[in-house]
Amino acid sequence: MATVYLIGVRGIPNRYGGFERLVEVLAPHLANQGHDVTVFCNNDPPVNETGADEDRWMGVRRRFISVRSSGPLGTIEYDWRSFKDVPPGAVALIFGYGTGIFQRYLKQHNVPHAVNMDGIEWRREKWGRIARIWLRWNERAAARQADILIADHPEIQRYLQEELGKDSTMIAYGVDDDALESGDRSSLSHPLLSQFPDQSFSLVVARPEPENQIHVTLDAFERSGKKHPMVVLGNFEVNEYGRQLRAKHPDVHFAGGVYNAPVLNELRRRSSLYIHGHSVGGTNPSLIEAMAAGALLVAHDNPFNRWVMGGDGSGLFFRGAEDLAVHLDNPPSPEVRASMIAAAKQRCVDQFLWRRILGQYDDVVAGLLQARH
Incomplete structure (x- = not known):
């Protein structure tokens, strides 16, 4: 069994969107498999109802992270503090590549990790020039340093291979x-x-x-x-x-x-x-x-x-x-x-049933444990 840290979501239970719903389902599943599971969560009232530094939810440790900044800087601070909290010898599942440069810390501390590469985020029209440069830089950093890359769609898998020269595991999204x-x-x-x-x-x-x-x-x-x-x-x-x-x-x-x-x-x-x-x-x-x-x-x-x-x-x-x-x-x-x-x-x-998707994530965790030894 493994010590597993999940990084990159704002909190569980889900109040936000796709990755949060995925982790809301995945984290308790991994805990039921016997793993020691921690999910980093924003330290805000909708998620942290007690004000504690951490608590237990459906067998999962929720560790709450406070940040001083807001907006994009707050996201970067939140992710950095999450990465720094992962102990050597654990394995990590990372959702999104927006701060892929921080994966270097995991490599330096013997933390095998997988990254769900999400969509091709830098192509979204909402981002300005500086944000797109940041996202492309982190996309390459994430792909270069991850032990396992996860693509949630065959087109993302093809993009990772053709544009970044990286193989990936295809795992989609689920429904009950x-x-x-x-x-x-x-x-x-x-x-x-x-x-x-x-x-x-x-x-x-x-x-x-x-x-x-x-x-x-x-x-x-x-x-x-x-x-x-x-x-x-x-x-x-x-x-x-x-x-x-x-x-x-x-x-x-x-x-x-x-x-x-x-x-x-x-x-x-x-x-x-x-x-x-x-x-x-x-x-x-x-x-x-x-x-x-x-x-x-x-x-x-x-x-x-x-x-x-x-x-x-x-x-x-x-x-x-x-x-x-x-x-x-x-x-x-x-x-x-x-x-x-x-x-x-x-x-x-x-x-797209969750039982199929969760089985594929079990295989990813097993692969990370092999990479650790």
Whole structure:
């Protein structure tokens, strides 16, 4: 058995996003396998409810890290303090490469480690020139120093090989078995559930970032006959891009964030079309969750989304506003809809269940233990 440290998330239980959800599932699994598991967490009230330096959660030690800085500098400080806290002889799983230069500390202290390389972060439109240089530098540092690289998508695996000359292990993202089941939804309560019955609205769930193609989606809505209302979930007050979209599209129902997973999945299932505009990155968690929930997917046409969905049979694709507007005005027949939803769920069963993903991480930990000796 091993002493395993997990680095690179803001905290568990998950209140943030993809990596946090992954670690929320992975860390207790590793603890149940007999490993001594520590997850570094932000020392803020949503995560640290007691103010202690560390505590136990589902068999996992949560070690809380305080930082003096904010923004990107705070992230760098948080990561550095996390790296420095890993003892010699442990093994580490790192999620993201934003501070890959700090892996040198692990190498110097005999800590074999694996890095989940996430998406191609430096390509995201939100980053300025200096941030992109920083991210590319750290991407190379992470790839050079890691004992094992993890790619969450075949396109990321190909990128690592062709651009960085590095082999990697392909491990995607997961969903729970019970996410594929309809279950009893009668007890769910939310204003949106009361407002929108089955197949009465189109739905977008995304952060307000240009690479998520929300501007294209809303342009398509304006071009369409507006057969159904357009509902957009997410905090669109966090940046200028989001605020401009809200101001430009008064006919769109911007409903804020919905963080209750059963309610969110029920909204996905109820939507007439679930529009997934993410155009950069690897295996997107929200896309898999929507597939499992029984949504009818209309995804931006790129190699990342096509592989996750398994091709044309499990949903629709769009390249721009014109073809998305056509989908909005001409949804598939009930028979085609049912067939696509069933194919998307089967794709989840074949590729993305947590039990498969966790078994692959078990193999990574075993590989790190071999590298230690």
